[in-house]
């Protein structure tokens with residue numbers, strides 16, 4: 263996360279926003295978890311386990327839905 267989701271100030275890696283003092287450690291941890299789940303899903307997809315990838319992407323959607331999560335979900339569950 264590069265900017266505070268509340269006031270949009272730059273964070274420069276800080277867990278507390280310098281402008282509005284929002285505590286963002288929990289949000290940042292969820293973002294990291296989402297990235298980890300997406301990475302694991304990509305590995306599952308590359309190794310021929312689309313069902314496993316789909317389960318990981320479903321979890322990723324819950325913790326940190328991003329365009330990448332939506333795009334990869336489209337690969338494992340074509341509509």
Ligand SMILES: [Zn+2]
Pocket residue numbers: 266267268269270271279280281282283284
């Ligand atoms: Zn802020």
